[in-house]
Amino acid sequence: MRLDLMKAGCTDKEWEGRANCLHCVIRDHVLFADLTIHELEKLVSPIECLTIAPNAILYRSGSNAEAIYTIRSGLIKLMQFLPNGSVRTVRLLRQFDNCGLEAILHQPYRHTAVAIAKTELCRIPAEVILALKKEDTDFCRQIFYRMQNSLNEADRFIIEFSTGSAESRLARLLLFLAESSQNSCFNKIAREDIASSLGITIETASRIMADFKRRGIINCEPRHPCVCRPEKLRLIAEDL
Amino acid sequence: MRLDLMKAGCTDKEWEGRANCLHCVIRDHVLFADLTIHELEKLVSPIECLTIAPNAILYRSGSNAEAIYTIRSGLIKLMQFLPNGSVRTVRLLRQFDNCGLEAILHQPYRHTAVAIAKTELCRIPAEVILALKKEDTDFCRQIFYRMQNSLNEADRFIIEFSTGSAESRLARLLLFLAESSQNSCFNKIAREDIASSLGITIETASRIMADFKRRGIINCEPRHPCVCRPEKLRLIAEDL
DNA sequence: CGTTAAATTGAGATCTTTCAACTACGGTGG
DNA sequence: CCACCGTAGTTGAAAGATCTCAATTTAACG
Numbered sequence: 075m076r077l078d079l080m081k082a083g084c085t086d087k088e089w090e091g092r093a094n095c096l097h098c099v100i101r102d103h104v105l106f107a108d109l110t111i112h113e114l115e116k117l118v119s120p121i122e123c124l125t126i127a128p129n130a131i132l133y134r135s136g137s138n139a140e141a142i143y144t145i146r147s148g149l150i151k152l153m154q155f156l157p158n159g160s161v162r163t164v165r166l167l168r169q170f171d172n173c174g175l176e177a178i179l180h181q182p183y184r185h186t187a188v189a190i191a192k193t194e195l196c197r198i199p200a201e202v203i204l205a206l207k208k209e210d211t212d213f214c215r216q217i218f219y220r221m222q223n224s225l226n227e228a229d230r231f232i233i234e235f236s237t238g239s240a241e242s243r244l245a246r247l248l249l250f251l252a253e254s255s256q257n258s259c260f261n262k263i264a265r266e267d268i269a270s271s272l273g274i275t276i277e278t279a280s281r282i283m284a285d286f287k288r289r290g291i292i293n294c295e296p297r298h299p300c301v302c303r304p305e306k307l308r309l310i311a312e313d314l
Numbered sequence: 315m316r317l318d319l320m321k322a323g324c325t326d327k328e329w330e331g332r333a334n335c336l337h338c339v340i341r342d343h344v345l346f347a348d349l350t351i352h353e354l355e356k357l358v359s360p361i362e363c364l365t366i367a368p369n370a371i372l373y374r375s376g377s378n379a380e381a382i383y384t385i386r387s388g389l390i391k392l393m394q395f396l397p398n399g400s401v402r403t404v405r406l407l408r409q410f411d412n413c414g415l416e417a418i419l420h421q422p423y424r425h426t427a428v429a430i431a432k433t434e435l436c437r438i439p440a441e442v443i444l445a446l447k448k449e450d451t452d453f454c455r456q457i458f459y460r461m462q463n464s465l466n467e468a469d470r471f472i473i474e475f476s477t478g479s480a481e482s483r484l485a486r487l488l489l490f491l492a493e494s495s496q497n498s499c500f501n502k503i504a505r506e507d508i509a510s511s512l513g514i515t516i517e518t519a520s521r522i523m524a525d526f527k528r529r530g531i532i533n534c535e536p537r538h539p540c541v542c543r544p545e546k547l548r549l550i551a552e553d554l
Numbered sequence: 555c556g557t558t559a560a561a562t563t564g565a566g567a568t569c570t571t572t573c574a575a576c577t578a579c580g581g582t583g584g
Numbered sequence: 585c586c587a588c589c590g591t592a593g594t595t596g597a598a599a600g601a602t603c604t605c606a607a608t609t610t611a612a613c614g
Contacts, residue, residue: 154473157552164472179455179462184469207454214447214454215419221461222419228468229424232404233394236476237513240602265561273477275603280562296611312397480570505593515571520594536579 095121095196103170104144105198105216109206120202125194132173132187132195139177141199145169148193149251151267152185163271165227166190168254172220178203191261235272238313243272244282245310248292252302259299335361335436343410344384345438345456360442365434372413372427372435379417381439385409388433389491391507392425403511405467406430408494412460418443431501475512478553483512484522485550488532492542499539 095106123146126132132143132150145167152165152173164185167173173187177200206213234246247268251260268279286292291307294300335346363386366372372383372390385407392405392413404425407413413427417440446453474486487508491500508519526532531547534540 154469156473156477158554162473162477164469175465176462178458181462184466214457217454218418218457218461221458221465222416222421225415225461225464225468226424228465228472229394229404232468232471232476233396233402236472237396237402276561277563277604278602280560281602284562516592517572517594518570520592521570524594 100146100170104196105142105172105220108212108216109210120199122197123194124197125192126189128189128191130189132189133183135184135186136182139174139181139183139200141197142172142174142177142203143187144196144198145171145173146194146196148195149190149261150193150195151188151190151271153188153270154185161270162273163267165224165231166250166271167227171227172224175217175221175224178217190263190267234311240272240274240278241282241285242311242313243274244268244279244286245307247271248286248300248302249304249307249311252304255299257301258304259301261299262294340386340410344436345382345412345460348452348456360439362437363434364437365432366429368429368431370429372429373423375424375426376422379414379421379423379440381437382412382414382417382443383427384436384438385411385413386434386436388435389430389501390433390435391428391430391511393428393510394425401510402513403507405464405471406490406511407467411467412464415457415461415464418457430503430507474551480512480514480518481522481525482551482553483514484508484519484526485547487511488526488540488542489544489547489551492544495539497541498544499541501539502534 095101095104098104101107126148133139135154147169150167150171150173151163152167153161153163155161165173173185174183176182176184180200203217207217234250235243237243248260251263252258265276265279265283268274268283269276272279283292286302287294289306290303291310292300292302335341335344338344341347366388373379375394387409390407390411390413391403392407393401393403395401405413407427413425414423416422416424420440443457447457474490475483477483488500491503492498505516505519505523508514508523509516512519523532526542527534529546530543531550532540532542
């Protein structure tokens, strides 16, 4: 796997590789929600939007954390390597989620971040955060909020993806993946990613997915997103 | 179980129920490490130290978060209830750890916090934090640091206590419990707490503990802390 | 269309749970 | 001091879940 960053305009194609946070479509949800247009204008220059392809590595565990990221669309996994050589996914990040917050504390990245799907993100250098923090004390609240959100997601990973039978954990994962879509569908996800997210083997993940298909709980046509039945998945998720 | 808070002097017995943060023995590790004595004096009054007994509930999930806590000694579990009625421990907190950081964001507590052992803690009302944040922008850094630390611990819970066989998870838990002591010992812990921390059943927890005793890996005399052999536990922890 | 990686499936071994019975321990009250 | 009680801990046996390893099929991609 190699780093494969493709720069892209933030919202406007003409601004290739440069952020246009003033007109950003997700601005209300991102880090600068509380800032005035004026404050924003001074600081946006070093911020860039980028798009990374599936399997691209955003950053590596242990490397120098120079920026934090906000996900605009797509799916990112945060992985951690175990002493015995295996790997565990500890977080799945989606739209509005943040990663790399370690950068604010000048600590090295604690995970390896890899795109599962094509992902668009905003890259905010640590200096920008530190500058904003100095100028605007209320800006801290935004960071608190982001960190608290990460903690929520971490708890959710323990509760939903690391508790109960493999079948109910997988049901919860599919519900999670389908959460953001209106028509209960989710993009293809590798069995290996399912397995490392749930702490099970690839074979078990495959068997349960096959079983869900046979029972008509999910429907995955090649080249298309999978469609699922949330009511049925919820029954399995709660072990009823 | 009922709330059983016993107030105790912070460091000086004469200050019963009131904090004496200026002379606090763990001051360098706690939230106010970066503040001057002068800044501290103005704010310590509403802070109190308290000691809670085993099984005492520090706060309940969903209740109004009015204060954050720093643990001075002891062991606290953060629990979360599942839709199906069972319960999962998502964090084990020890000396220097914090909980209830939700208070800073005026969010309700997200866990139920219960003492596993007799625990001493400092209680810092949310207003104190907010006041300090206003006066001292660098104070935010301390909060960032605490939150980042909570994230570390959450990841650790996933990696160490929710990954691999029940045996290696339990070995990692015992290493965690013995971590702070010089002579590799840890206090008695209920099988139920082991089970809810590792996502296994009480019986499995009991069987593995019994097996560890038989193999001479741990030695638990009644009325005494357990003594363990970290080298052996590490081999099991890493599945070698 | 061929090549390669990913996904699927089967069968047996191993691990974990379940449920039930039993034991040990720490109080409490006589 | 001891008998009693309730809770927590232990153990056994069988069922069920998951893993391992190997073989096979399918899908993806140039």
